[in-house]
Amino acid sequence: MANDASTVFDLVILGGGSGGYAAALRGAQLGLDVALIEKNKLGGTCLHNGCIPTKALLHAGELADQAREGAEFGVKTTFDGIDIEGVHKYKDGVISGLYKGLQGLVASRKVTYVEGEGKLTSATSVDVNGQRYEGRHILLATGSVPKSLPGLEIDGNRIISSDHALNLDRVPKSAIVLGGGVIGVEFASAWKSFGTDVTIVEGLPHLVPAEDESSSKLLERAFRKRGIKFQLGSFFEKAEYTDGGVKVSLANGKEFEAEVLLVAIGRGPVSQGLGYEDAGVAMDRGFVTVDEYCRTNVPTISAVGDLIPTLQLAHVGFAEGILVAERLAGLNPVPVDYAGVPRVTYCHPEVASVGLTEQQAKDAYGADKVVTLKYNLAGNGKSKILKTTGEIKLVQVRDGAVVGVHMVGDRMGEQVGEAQLIYNWEALPAEVAQLIHAHPTQNEALGEAHLALAGKPLHSHD
Numbered sequence: 001m002a003n004d005a006s007t008v009f010d011l012v013i014l015g016g017g018s019g020g021y022a023a024a025l026r027g028a029q030l031g032l033d034v035a036l037i038e039k040n041k042l043g044g045t046c047l048h049n050g051c052i053p054t055k056a057l058l059h060a061g062e063l064a065d066q067a068r069e070g071a072e073f074g075v076k077t078t079f080d081g082i083d084i085e086g087v088h089k090y091k092d093g094v095i096s097g098l099y100k101g102l103q104g105l106v107a108s109r110k111v112t113y114v115e116g117e118g119k120l121t122s123a124t125s126v127d128v129n130g131q132r133y134e135g136r137h138i139l140l141a142t143g144s145v146p147k148s149l150p151g152l153e154i155d156g157n158r159i160i161s162s163d164h165a166l167n168l169d170r171v172p173k174s175a176i177v178l179g180g181g182v183i184g185v186e187f188a189s190a191w192k193s194f195g196t197d198v199t200i201v202e203g204l205p206h207l208v209p210a211e212d213e214s215s216s217k218l219l220e221r222a223f224r225k226r227g228i229k230f231q232l233g234s235f236f237e238k239a240e241y242t243d244g245g246v247k248v249s250l251a252n253g254k255e256f257e258a259e260v261l262l263v264a265i266g267r268g269p270v271s272q273g274l275g276y277e278d279a280g281v282a283m284d285r286g287f288v289t290v291d292e293y294c295r296t297n298v299p300t301i302s303a304v305g306d307l308i309p310t311l312q313l314a315h316v317g318f319a320e321g322i323l324v325a326e327r328l329a330g331l332n333p334v335p336v337d338y339a340g341v342p343r344v345t346y347c348h349p350e351v352a353s354v355g356l357t358e359q360q361a362k363d364a365y366g367a368d369k370v371v372t373l374k375y376n377l378a379g380n381g382k383s384k385i386l387k388t389t390g391e392i393k394l395v396q397v398r399d400g401a402v403v404g405v406h407m408v409g410d411r412m413g414e415q416v417g418e419a420q421l422i423y424n425w426e427a428l429p430a431e432v433a434q435l436i437h438a439h440p441t442q443n444e445a446l447g448e449a450h451l452a453l454a455g456k457p458l459h460s461h462d
């Protein structure tokens with residue numbers, strides 16, 4: 001039985017990941033008295049098991065590729081192999097530096113940080129470590145965990161989730177990656193760079209199926225060239241242990257064998273047994289449902305991040321957390337425009353986009369109202385210097401604004417910042433064409449694409 005606490009906080013937050021801690025930091029900044037409850041590590045999935053560690057692995061993979069490819073640039077390099085302990089040391093060093101910084105930030109904003117597993121006990125309270133934390137408002141931000149399929153048991157050794165893959169003590173000789181979405185293709189890319197023989201299995205017809213089809217096809221072409229194998233359009237049936245690893249059978253009768261099977265079929269919300277339903281919070285298949293202000297049906301409870309059915313991205317969690325804090329502090333924040341959220345898949349080559357795919361634009365505006373333009377990175381000096389290939393595709397409403405930007409190529413994730421301004425400020429091609437882009441940069445490719453869409457291509461054909 002929890003004790004009654006004497007303090008009533010303005011905001012009690014359950015879960016200290018991207019969504020929860022962003023709300024805590026912004027709330028405290030706006031003068032709210034905030035309690036933040038976290039059962040594991042402040043920073044959540046993104047910092048400890050997601051964005052940051054995967055990008056460190058991908059960067060180590062990039063260096064491995066560069067060591068192999070030095071001769072193409074006239075530099076004598078040899079690739080001697082991966083020291084996996086060294087990779088983990090580097091990755092963990094990045095995480096611990098950021099972790100310390102975040103802990104310092106939360107402390108300096110005077111957020112009451114509580115370590116322990118919390119449970120919602122009413123519309124205005126959370127119990128943790130035998131103590132009751134009362135809040136005028138409660139924010140649910142308990143995030144998500146890797147999903148599996150019925151009959152497919154993740155053992156952490158041969159059949160693994162992304163959590164295990166991040167800390168594997170070896171570079172597997174071969175791997176099957178179940179799921180060709182963002183997480184699957186990022187691991188496939190990093191492992192291939194480390195020397196693993198990789199096969200991706202994706203039930204839908206394309207890799208990164210949420211992206212514009214042209215980006216998926218470009219990625220598939222690039223992966224084929226890198227020797228990453230993939231099986232598209234056929235669903236997983238079963239996995240069995242073999243002497244050396246795992247055998248996967250698909251519905252189309254095909255079988256694949258490898259040392260490890262990474263299950264990357266998506267992430268499910270953490271909401272079971274946490275008292276949400278008992279407090280009357282409306283849910284849909286485990287996700288907490290909210291309106292555009294992240295309000296649940298219970299007036300004193302909001303929810304953000306991977307726990308709600310919006311894009312599972314750290315920066316979406318940040319934005320939703322900030323939105324809730326600002327709303328509670330009496331500001332008048334605008335809801336998140338989810339189409340305007342930049343999306344980056346950090347494989348080699350990168351896939352980056354914002355706004356609508358061509359198909360979504362056609363559905364929204366009518367097929368005859370949509371214009372597209374493709375600018376090949378072959379015409380971009382900096383991309384040539386980097387020896388990367390790819391494309392920028394623009395989706396425009398005829399005689400109107402650019403409503404979609406889709407990019408494939410190494411480092412193109414860094415270009416998504418300008419792309420999101422173009423989308424979110426509803427820029428016309430001629431307005432972007434007017435802006436001078438520095439030469440030689442990959443950023444210039446965005447400028448060139450808009451010059452072409454505005455009818456005055458410079459380094460591309462009419």
Ligand SMILES: Cc1cc2nc3c(=O)[nH]c(=O)nc-3n(C[C@H](O)[C@H](O)[C@H](O)COP(=O)(O)OP(=O)(O)OC[C@H]3O[C@@H](n4cnc5c(N)ncnc54)[C@H](O)[C@@H]3O)c2cc1C
Pocket residue numbers: 014015016017018019020037038039040041042043044045046047049050051052054116117118119141142143144162183270274304305306307311312313314315316317346
């Ligand atoms: C491999 C991988 C790579 C990714 N890469 C990217 C990327 O490059 N870019 C990007 O934007 N996103 C990426 N993501 C997604 C990103 O990590 C998530 O969208 C983000 O972490 C969601 O934030 P959240 O706060 O909703 O949940 P989480 O970060 O999962 O945080 C929830 C927190 O709640 C805590 N918690 C749960 N239950 C309780 C309880 N009962 N009591 C107390 N605490 C509790 C958990 O311990 C956790 O710390 C990646 C994810 C993965 C798995």
